[in-house]
Amino acid sequence: MAHCDHCDAHVSRRFxxxxxxxxxxxxxxxxxSPNAGIAExxxxxxGTRSE
Structure with missing residues (x-):
């Protein structure tokens, strides 16, 4: 079962x-994280975001 490594919440395999x-x-x-900002x-x- 997939989970968020930041908050440990369950996420789908597709996610x-x-x-x-x-x-x-x-x-x-x-x-x-807000839905619009998940990638960011x-x-x-x-530590990989470039602005």
Whole structure:
């Protein structure tokens, strides 16, 4: 069962496929991040966001 590595909430397998990073980590989900900002929150938490 897939889960958010930031807040440990359950996420779907489809969400995992779309939002997991290359290491398979899910650093943001709808439970701990606004839906519109999931990709940005993931990048911020991984330290890979470029502005």
């Amino acid at each position: 995992e496929i779309v939002f997991a990073n290359v290491d398979g980590l899910i650093l943001a989900c709808p439970n701990c 929150a993931s990048q911020d938490r991984a």
